[in-house]
Amino acid sequence: MSTRKPVTVVTRKLPDAIETRMMELFQAQLNLDDHAMTRGELIAAVGKAEVLVPTVTDRIDKDVIAASGPQLKLIASFGTGVDHIDLAAAQAREIVVTNTPGVLTDDTADMTMALILAVARRINAGEKLARSGEWRGWSPTSMLGARLTGKRLGIVGMGRIGQAVARRARAFGLSIHYHNRKRVYPDVEAALEATYWESLDQMLARMDVIAVTCPHTPATYHLLSSRRIKLIKPGALLVNTSRGEVIDEGALAQALASGTLAGAGLDVYEHEPAIHKKLLELDNVVLLPHMGSATLEGRLAMGERVIINIKTWVDGHRPPDRVIEQLL
Ligand code: 8YV
Numbered sequence: 001m002s003t004r005k006p007v008t009v010v011t012r013k014l015p016d017a018i019e020t021r022m023m024e025l026f027q028a029q030l031n032l033d034d035h036a037m038t039r040g041e042l043i044a045a046v047g048k049a050e051v052l053v054p055t056v057t058d059r060i061d062k063d064v065i066a067a068s069g070p071q072l073k074l075i076a077s078f079g080t081g082v083d084h085i086d087l088a089a090a091q092a093r094e095i096v097v098t099n100t101p102g103v104l105t106d107d108t109a110d111m112t113m114a115l116i117l118a119v120a121r122r123i124n125a126g127e128k129l130a131r132s133g134e135w136r137g138w139s140p141t142s143m144l145g146a147r148l149t150g151k152r153l154g155i156v157g158m159g160r161i162g163q164a165v166a167r168r169a170r171a172f173g174l175s176i177h178y179h180n181r182k183r184v185y186p187d188v189e190a191a192l193e194a195t196y197w198e199s200l201d202q203m204l205a206r207m208d209v210i211a212v213t214c215p216h217t218p219a220t221y222h223l224l225s226s227r228r229i230k231l232i233k234p235g236a237l238l239v240n241t242s243r244g245e246v247i248d249e250g251a252l253a254q255a256l257a258s259g260t261l262a263g264a265g266l267d268v269y270e271h272e273p274a275i276h277k278k279l280l281e282l283d284n285v286v287l288l289p290h291m292g293s294a295t296l297e298g299r300l301a302m303g304e305r306v307i308i309n310i311k312t313w314v315d316g317h318r319p320p321d322r323v324i325e326q327l328l
Helices: 016-025 039-048 062-066 087-092 105-121 123-132 160-171 186-192 200-204 226-231 249-258 277-281 296-314 323-327
Strands: 007-010 027-029 051-053 074-076 096-098 152-156 175-179 209-212 236-240 261-266 285-287
Touching: 007 016, 007 039, 016 027, 016 296, 039 062, 051 296, 062 087, 074 296, 087 096, 087 323, 096 296, 096 323, 105 123, 105 160, 105 209, 105 236, 105 261, 105 285, 152 160, 152 200, 160 175, 160 186, 160 209, 175 200, 200 226, 226 249, 249 261, 249 277, 277 285
Parallel strands: 007 027, 007 051, 051 074, 074 096, 152 175, 152 209, 209 236, 236 261, 261 285
Antiparallel strands: none
């Protein structure tokens, strides 16, 4: 085992246990006040780091990669999505990119279900009323939402998180439908009693609830375009826990404002941390600040995967979570 300690720049504050272990194993440079790094700071970081540990808030585009010194060999991202990194530019410079797949699946699926429940059963509106001092007591016709049991859930992206959402949703009596780049294995489909739709257009027109769980790639940018949002069955609900860029946010806000879409639960946005002004004004939308994977257990597990990826690289092995291999 190598005792070499690579210069490792960590762009955001991570849980103490992870930072402490990184200090022991690497020449770790930490971000103690947790500010999101400016472009200038990122460029300075890639100029000295052998290993960079970025998060979703760091845009590692081709210019940042071009500014990196020859010592930068590994980008060990803290998170599963890698749409903030220009993978082609990294590959051209022979910089290995890793992520942290698998360890935030259950947390993100839990939050997807929480949003589905919150939107269907109007949890935020109810909580607001209970706190407002305006509640005049129970009434047979107040706070009516939509029953989930017996409804159809259409999952856009049936990877790890989509399947974990499907398992949970079945327990709530929803029937499972999905659209995915590739059809999942027959045994997975059978276990979930899931119906595959090769045509996303066809699926959207028939679902009561839509959950977006696919990664953001050039192929999924605005997958839910203005045209497709218009195809969604009137009165349906939509939740997004993947990336804002997968949905045309302006068109979504429009559909919610006109009421053709009955409600939405969003954890992610097209231009984070900014949220479309119209969405902020609507009361048929539940808005969360990108917290789908935000559990202490999840963050520790993500940090451990980052450490494993760096350590295996330092020891001369191929890090387990190389992103390029996952895309093949
Ligand atoms: C993470 C996420 O918290 O991992 C992802 O892709 O979207 C989040 O849940 C974030 O990306 C950390 O960098």
